[in-house]
Amino acid sequence: xxxxxxxxxxxxxxxxxxxxxxxxxxxxxxxxxxxxxxxxxxxxxxxxxxxxxxxxxxxxxxxxxxxxxxxxxxxxxxxxxxxxxxxxxxxxxxxxxxxxxxxxxxxxxxxxxxxxxxxxxxxxxxxxxxxxxxxxxxxxxxxxxxxxxxxxxxxxxxxxxxxxxxxxxxxxxxxxxxxxxxxxxxxxxxxxxxxxxxxxxxxxxxxxxxxxxxxxxxxxxxxxxxxxxxxxxxxxxxxxxxxxxxxxxxxxxxxxxxxxxxxxxxxxxxxxxxxxxxxxxxxxxxxxxxxxxxxxxxxxxxxxxxxxxxxxxxxxxxxxxxxxxxxxxxxxxxxxxxxxxxxxxxxxxxxxxxxxxxxxxxxxxxxxxxxxxxxxxxxxxxxxxxxxxxxxxxxxxxxxxxxxxxxxxxxxxxxxxxxxxxxxxxxxxxxxxxxxxxxxxxxxxxxxxxxxxxxxxxxxxxxxxxxxxxxxxxxxxxxxxxxxxxxxxxxxxxxxxxxxxxxxxxxxxxxxxxxxxxxxxxxxxxxxxxxxxxxxxxxxxxxxxxxxxxxxxxxxxxxxxxxxxxxxxxxxxxxxxxxxxxxxxxxxxxxxxxxxxxxxxxxxxxxxxxxxxxxxxxxxxxxxxxxxxxxxxxxxxxxxxxxxxxxxxxxxxxxxxxxxxxxxxxxxxxxxxxxxxxxxxxxxxxxxxxxxxxxxxxxxxxxxxxxxxxxxxxxxxxxxxxxxxxxxxxxxxxxxxxxxxxxxxxxxxxxxxxxxxxx
Numbered sequence: 001x002x003x004x005x006x007x008x009x010x011x012x013x014x015x016x017x018x019x020x021x022x023x024x025x026x027x028x029x030x031x032x033x034x035x036x037x038x039x040x041x042x043x044x045x046x047x048x049x050x051x052x053x054x055x056x057x058x059x060x061x062x063x064x065x066x067x068x069x070x071x072x073x074x075x076x077x078x079x080x081x082x083x084x085x086x087x088x089x090x091x092x093x094x095x096x097x098x099x100x101x102x103x104x105x106x107x108x109x110x111x112x113x114x115x116x117x118x119x120x121x122x123x124x125x126x127x128x129x130x131x132x133x134x135x136x137x138x139x140x141x142x143x144x145x146x147x148x149x150x151x152x153x154x155x156x157x158x159x160x161x162x163x164x165x166x167x168x169x170x171x172x173x174x175x176x177x178x179x180x181x182x183x184x185x186x187x188x189x190x191x192x193x194x195x196x197x198x199x200x201x202x203x204x205x206x207x208x209x210x211x212x213x214x215x216x217x218x219x220x221x222x223x224x225x226x227x228x229x230x231x232x233x234x235x236x237x238x239x240x241x242x243x244x245x246x247x248x249x250x251x252x253x254x255x256x257x258x259x260x261x262x263x264x265x266x267x268x269x270x271x272x273x274x275x276x277x278x279x280x281x282x283x284x285x286x287x288x289x290x291x292x293x294x295x296x297x298x299x300x301x302x303x304x305x306x307x308x309x310x311x312x313x314x315x316x317x318x319x320x321x322x323x324x325x326x327x328x329x330x331x332x333x334x335x336x337x338x339x340x341x342x343x344x345x346x347x348x349x350x351x352x353x354x355x356x357x358x359x360x361x362x363x364x365x366x367x368x369x370x371x372x373x374x375x376x377x378x379x380x381x382x383x384x385x386x387x388x389x390x391x392x393x394x395x396x397x398x399x400x401x402x403x404x405x406x407x408x409x410x411x412x413x414x415x416x417x418x419x420x421x422x423x424x425x426x427x428x429x430x431x432x433x434x435x436x437x438x439x440x441x442x443x444x445x446x447x448x449x450x451x452x453x454x455x456x457x458x459x460x461x462x463x464x465x466x467x468x469x470x471x472x473x474x475x476x477x478x479x480x481x482x483x484x485x486x487x488x489x490x491x492x493x494x495x496x497x498x499x500x501x502x503x504x505x506x507x508x509x510x511x512x513x514x515x516x517x518x519x520x521x522x523x524x525x526x527x528x529x530x531x532x533x534x535x536x537x538x539x540x541x542x543x544x545x546x547x548x549x550x551x552x553x554x555x556x557x558x559x560x561x562x563x564x565x566x567x568x569x570x571x572x573x574x575x576x577x578x579x580x581x582x583x584x585x586x587x588x589x590x591x592x593x594x595x596x597x598x599x600x601x602x603x604x605x606x607x608x609x610x611x612x613x614x615x616x617x618x619x620x621x622x623x624x625x626x627x628x629x630x631x632x633x634x635x636x637x638x639x640x641x642x643x644x645x646x647x648x649x650x651x652x653x654x655x656x657x658x659x660x661x662x663x664x665x666x667x668x669x670x671x672x673x674x675x676x677x678x679x680x681x682x683x684x685x686x687x688x689x690x691x692x693x694x695x696x697x698x699x700x701x702x703x704x705x706x707x708x709x710x711x712x713x714x715x716x717x718x719x720x721x722x723x724x725x726x727x728x729x730x731x732x733x734x735x736x737x738x739x740x741x742x743x744x745x746x747x748x749x750x751x752x753x754x755x756x757x758x759x
Contacts, residue, residue, distance in 0.1 A: 013038040013051055018058040024081075024114050025058055031118050049074045054125065061086050065093045065102055076102045077125050091133035100130055108137035178231055181224035185245060188217035192251045199255075202521075211255040218248050247309050250302040257299050258523065264292045265522045272345065272383050285381040286347055293338040300331040330530055336550050343544060346378040353378070354448045356435060357506065358423055360455040360537070360709030361484065361589035361628065365581040365637065366423025366431040367453050367539070367558070367709035372506050373419070373435075375445060388507040391420045394442040402438070406660070407635040411585045411672060426581045426637075426707060428453060428539045428558030450542040453558065455709040456484050458537035459509075465525040466513065473508045483509075488589065488628060535748045536708045555750045558708050563641045563666060565701055566752060572698035574691045576602070577666070579639035579705040580616065586633030586674075593622035593629050594675075597714040598747075602700070606722040608693035608759065610700075611647075614638070616683040620675040632675040636683065639705075640667040643690040650684045693725070695759055702753040717743040717753070725759040 014037045018025050025041075032039055037053070045063050049055055054075040057063065061080070068076050080087050087106035094102045103125055109117050117136050124134050191214030198207035222245060232238035271277070271285040307324040310317055337344075344351070353376045358368030370391050377385045395418040403409070404417035405424050414421070419442065422435040432451045440446035463469060464480035471478055476486060490505040532538040539558030542548045551557040563577035578600065584591055599615040616636075622629020644667040649656040651673060659671035667687075675681045704715070719741040721727055731754045732743045741755065 012053040013040065015046070015049075015052045015055045016041045016058060017043070017045060017055065017060050019043050019060060022058075023111060024118075027114050028056065028058065028079075028118055028121075031115075031122060035122075049076075059083075061090075065090050065099065068102060069097060069099050072101050074101065075125060077121070078102070078104045079121065080104070080106050082106070082108050087133065087135075094132045100132065102132065103134070104132060105134045105136060108135070110138065113138055178228040181221045181228055181241075184217040184224070185221035185241075185248065188214045188221055188248050188252070189244070190214075191217060192248060192255065195255050196251075207255070208259065211252060214248070215252050215256070218245070218252060221245065243309050247306055250306040250309075253302045254299060254306070257295055257302075261292065261295050261299060262522045264288055264295060265526075268292060269522070272378075272381060275382065275384075277380070277382055282347075282380050282382075285345075286342065289338070289341050289345075293335070296331060296334055296338065300328065300335060303328045303331060333550070333554050340544070340547050340550070343547070344378075345381045347381060349379070350384075351378045351449045352376070352447065354432070354435065354439070354445075354451040356423070356432075356451065356453045357459070358453055358455045358709060359589070360457055361488075361592040362587075363582050363584045363591040363707075363709055364421070364423045365426035365583055365707065366428060367455050367536075367707075368423065369584075370420045370423055370435070373439075374510065386510065388510050389443075391418075394419050394439060398438070398442045400441055402441075407583060407585065407670070407672075411633065411635060412587075423453065423708075424583065425560075426579065426639075427560040428708065429541055430559075432541045448543075450540070450544070450547070452541070453539050453708065454532075455537045456487070457535075457709070457711070458532040459483055461528040461532045461537060462513070462525070465521060465528045469509065469512050471505075471508050471512055474505065478509060478512075484592075535712065536706055536710075536750075539708055560639070560666075561703055561705060561750065563703060565699070566703075567699055567701065567754065570699050572694065572696065574610065574689065574693060574698065574700050575641060576610070576612070576689060576700065576702040577639065577641045577705075578614065578702065579666075579707070581637040581639070581707055582710070583635040583637070584632065585635055586631055588630040589628030590620060590622055590630055590632040593620055593677075594632055595619040595621070595713075596710075597716070599716040599718070600702075600704075601718040602702075602720070604693060604721050604725060606724055610689040610691065610693065611686070612689065613684065613686045616685075617680060618673070618675045618683070619680045620677050622677045624677045626677075629677060631677065632673075634673045634675070635670060636673045637668060637670040638685060640669075640687060641689055642667055645688040645690070647686040647688060648684075652682055693757075693759055697728075697756070697758050700755045700757065702751075704747065704751045704753065706747055706750055712746050712748040715743075715745050715747045717741070717745070719743075719755060721757060721759075725757050727755060727757050729756040730754060 014032055016025065016028065016032075016039070018041065029039060029041065040052075049068075049071050050073060052074050054077065056077045056079060058079050059081050061078070061083075065076075068074075078087075078090055084106055087104050090102070091104040093099070094104070105121055105124065107117060107121075120136060121134070124131070191210045195207045195210035195214060198204075198210060225241065225245065228241075229238055232241065268285060268288050271281070271288070274281070277285075303324055307321055307328060310321045310324070312318045312321060343349075355374040355376060356370050357372040357374070358364070358366070359371050360368035362369040372388055372390055373394070374386055374388045376383065398416070398418060401415075402417040404414055404421060408414050408417065408421055408424070412421075417438070419435055419438045422438055423431045425431055425434075431453075432448075435451070436446050436448055460480040460483050462480075463478065463483055467479065469478040470476075474490070478486060487505060487509075529538065533540070533554070533556045536555075536558060538556075540551045540556050541558075542551065548557065552559060560579065561577075563575050565573035565575045567573055580598065582591075582596075595617075596619075597617050599617075601613045601615075603611045603613075605611065618632060618634070620629075620632045622632075624630070642663055642665060646661070646667070646669065649659060649669070649671070656671055659669050661670075662668045669685075673681065673683060700719070702717075717732075719727075721739045723739065725739070727739065727741060730741065731752075732741065743753075745751075
């Protein structure tokens, strides 16, 4: 702030340097003006001091005393406020160098003393004293203690007991009695919240302790609320408190039962691996399954109640509500599966399952190159046998000739079709059927009751629940992070068809994994398996129609969806469909290094025609001549709605004139795409749908399928309507306008986009 300058016509000139216009400065100016001096106030230090008789630096220390040492014709006064350090520094310099024309005042005072303090400062400044330093301070006054009158209890009681005070006290007691339930209810919520935080930190003991404390506080609160409830209902204020109590009951129930469910699940899993069980032990396992069903059903009811009761007042509450919704979906799936566990675990029967291990680093349409497989036999809630085989052990025994798909014979130069290449349609039920036929012809194994395909990423997810797994035969510690590298090491080093290294390593991992089930966190294991199922790193098939229907409804079956409208009773629905399939035919593991984002632009013309442009970018981050990377030799396939019209296909701007094309249930196109290491390649396909949008209300539906075994990838979706049409509703969370939608997401599973419009 610029300070004002005041000038008086006197002989002596005095300068005040201060950067702030304070109350002290105003008082100092007033007192100096009484001395009939020519007064100047500045916020900066002037170039010269010789025309001034005295210079006051008010709370200003940007000039050092050595600069003023030789200017003896002028008095310099430093006025500092409660600044003992700078006061000591300046005064010490002056004392040491015998500089007597500089004075230092350290002022420790209050506003009401300033006028008296300034008189002292001026006296000290203009007197002939040789002292350099002055410390001004005022001690606070000590008030005399007031003698308290003698306490007279009897008179106090007599004074308090009046009709008015008795009424007030009675009202206060009644109100307090009705509110006594609130503190324990608050503590119950706090303990439950701490229990949830402890679970997130994997502190199970703390979580259980907090849950117990929360339950005790809740019981106290409910007991006290029994007294308050009638009055609260009379005044219509009971509902919020009842909701809060009910939410705490549900939270505490969920926290308590999750431990019970985990224990029952662990007991069930451990029982499956126990051999030579008695009939009583088998019956106990079936009973455990039924108990687990009851507990999970009760768990689900409380999750649903909690989801319904939680308000959406804050982003945290809204996020918690959404999380409960996802948990509820998973629980409902578990409930639908529970009645079928007796069939899955072969109660009073025998079952045989095929497990295919697909290396999705060498991606194929059905999940990856089949490197190994296992045959699991169950009988009466017991895993009777599980054997892991190298795929070349089986393929080496095939004597019959089976024609492979054209891309395998054309680009892999293989004249026969083997189990290792059977995952080639992108539809797991179809791929399983082919695998079962091949295994029956190769090693005489068939008639499987069901199957699962597990990718390398799926195994990594399961291992993440186990944390670490020690493999004694190989003296290796296996984790989710290093499993692929270790498996690749033992599979590829000194590898030849029919070698036992890969089979032995996978067998050792499988056996140790089964032995390590006791130490695994069951909730974590279930979570990782569910994630793998949702992201299509594990897919399932059952010949039992009821089970297969459950797998299909949860998108766990790995089957190609039909490009039909899924909205019931939709009057005018336009189904769109997009399924990208890669087949790595480069005999390498280049998919470990591949990124593949997608952009889909849907343009509706004023005439109602639907024109789509799909852009696929492939980035190969591997290095030349460094295994397991290399060129990405990919047989690219795209499934579209039937009768779609292909306008053009381009690779890096160049038209593709020759490509495979079929139109049986889907429009399917395919061609070879090679992406060298450390390069990018872009595929652009423009096509038109066979349907035209008519006047009125309608729905555009896009089914976007994720290929089995692919990592999550980025999707940019752009949807544009003409000016004669308007978007009315959608199930995305996009940047949306009346005629346009822009949506960016990460695709981790099959997706269905719905956009309602009016033309």
